[in-house]
Amino acid sequence: MEFFHEQVRIIRDLGIQCDVRYSHDMRGTHRDESLLRVISGHNPLYYAIRGSSLYSKVLRSSLTAEYDIIHVNSGLVAPLGLLQPQRPVVLTLWGDDLLGDRLGGYQPAITKFCAEQSDRVIVRSQEMKDALPCDATIIPSGVDVSKFRPIDSTEARDAVGWDTTARHVLFPYPPQREKKRYPLAKRTVETVNRSFDETVRLQQVYDADHDEMPLYYNAADVLLLPSLREGSPNTVKEAMACNLPVVSTDVGDVRERLGPVSNSHVCSDDSQLAEAIRSVLDSGERSDGREYVEGVRLERMGERILDIYESLLEETAGVSRR
Numbered sequence: 581m582e583f584f585h586e587q588v589r590i591i592r593d594l595g596i597q598c599d600v601r602y603s604h605d606m607r608g609t610h611r612d613e614s615l616l617r618v619i620s621g622h623n624p625l626y627y628a629i630r631g632s633s634l635y636s637k638v639l640r641s642s643l644t645a646e647y648d649i650i651h652v653n654s655g656l657v658a659p660l661g662l663l664q665p666q667r668p669v670v671l672t673l674w675g676d677d678l679l680g681d682r683l684g685g686y687q688p689a690i691t692k693f694c695a696e697q698s699d700r701v702i703v704r705s706q707e708m709k710d711a712l713p714c715d716a717t718i719i720p721s722g723v724d725v726s727k728f729r730p731i732d733s734t735e736a737r738d739a740v741g742w743d744t745t746a747r748h749v750l751f752p753y754p755p756q757r758e759k760k761r762y763p764l765a766k767r768t769v770e771t772v773n774r775s776f777d778e779t780v781r782l783q784q785v786y787d788a789d790h791d792e793m794p795l796y797y798n799a800a801d802v803l804l805l806p807s808l809r810e811g812s813p814n815t816v817k818e819a820m821a822c823n824l825p826v827v828s829t830d831v832g833d834v835r836e837r838l839g840p841v842s843n844s845h846v847c848s849d850d851s852q853l854a855e856a857i858r859s860v861l862d863s864g865e866r867s868d869g870r871e872y873v874e875g876v877r878l879e880r881m882g883e884r885i886l887d888i889y890e891s892l893l894e895e896t897a898g899v900s901r902r
Contacts, residue, residue: 582790583721583814584653590722590882596889601641603634603657624683627656635660642667648897649889652698655691656682662697668896670888671698673716675811675832676759678708699896700888704811705833717888720812720833722881723873728794728821730870736798746779747861750800750824752793752815754786764806764850771854776861797822802860806853807831817876820869827856837876843867 591598634657642650642664651670652661655677661669671694676682678691692713695701701716703709709716737744749769755762762784769782782804785796797803803819803826810832817837819826826844828834835846844867845856874880 586722586724586878587653587881587885590878591885594879594882594886596886599641599645599647601634601637603630627683631657631660635663639664648893655687655694658691658694658698662694668699668892669697670700670702670892671695672702672719673704673708673811674721675704675708676809678703678711679809679811680759700892702885702888706836707832708811717884719881719884719888720817720837720876721814722876722878723814723817723821724878725821725870725873727791728797728818730823730866731794731798733798736795739795740792740799742783742799743779743781746781747776748800749780749782749857750785750796750803750819751782752785752796752803755784759808761806761808764853765804768804768806768850768853768857772857772861776858778861780857780861793818794822797824800824802827802857804853804857805829805831805834806850810834812837812876817873820867821873823866823868823870825860825865825867826869827853827860829853837872838869840872841867841869844869 588598588600638650638660641647643666647667649670650661650664650667651672652658653672653674655673658671673691673695678688680687695712695716696714701712701714702719703712703716704718704720706718709718734744742748751762751765753760766782769780773780783800788796797819803815803824805813805816805826805828807829808831812833816826816828816834820837820841826838828838828846830846830848838844838846843860843863843865845859847853847856
């Protein structure tokens, strides 16, 4: 959600009037809310209840307000944007909505169908583009390089309360998110500890405010991303902007991002993760990732989205409006 908010902010900063409709702010009776908590998850009933709430907002807005474009974020809600009758649709896919297995494996098929019906499609990586039956523009999600920047690691560790005598592996995801594979991260760090002279600690950070994350990136020695699937993971780009070394599985656009970056590793096999972490810790060095994030600055992402809006408006209305 933080990454989506950043996208909205930069679009507004570039002069676009942008109103947002969410599914998760549905209001109802206490009983309704209790039911949603019980059935919450990737299942048809939960999606139907949430979708009916969101669709009424989308339809009402498209019929009563003078919008030029509806920009749908996620294949999960793409049908709702396409079911309004008046506005052209830009669809951004984020990763799991296309490459995952939600709704018993049917979600990717629904997403692909919706992509074919949309006027423009944005994806995060070449892998996602290759998975579609239609054309798409690759625009990696952006990173705020003014917020995510190198700072002194001792100062950062003092700020977050980490032991300054240990080494720290950052895992910035909730452990229950299956595709992030926390159990593998835990086993990997346990393996490293068996052959490393200093204590190595796996640091789970998943409930910190996004504005606090630069401290954690600078306090850590390495970011570990053992995911099964990704689009264009912002954690990797944020780590790069802080010169934090990254060890990752070969998912999404990670290999492209880390290709030229020093002291970072993309592993083709899970068994390579521990050795890659040991290599980073043995070096005791930061990466030079900040040198390679220019192309994925938040501002650059916003400019490219604006280019898509303008080309679509030229096509549908014969004029360019910004």
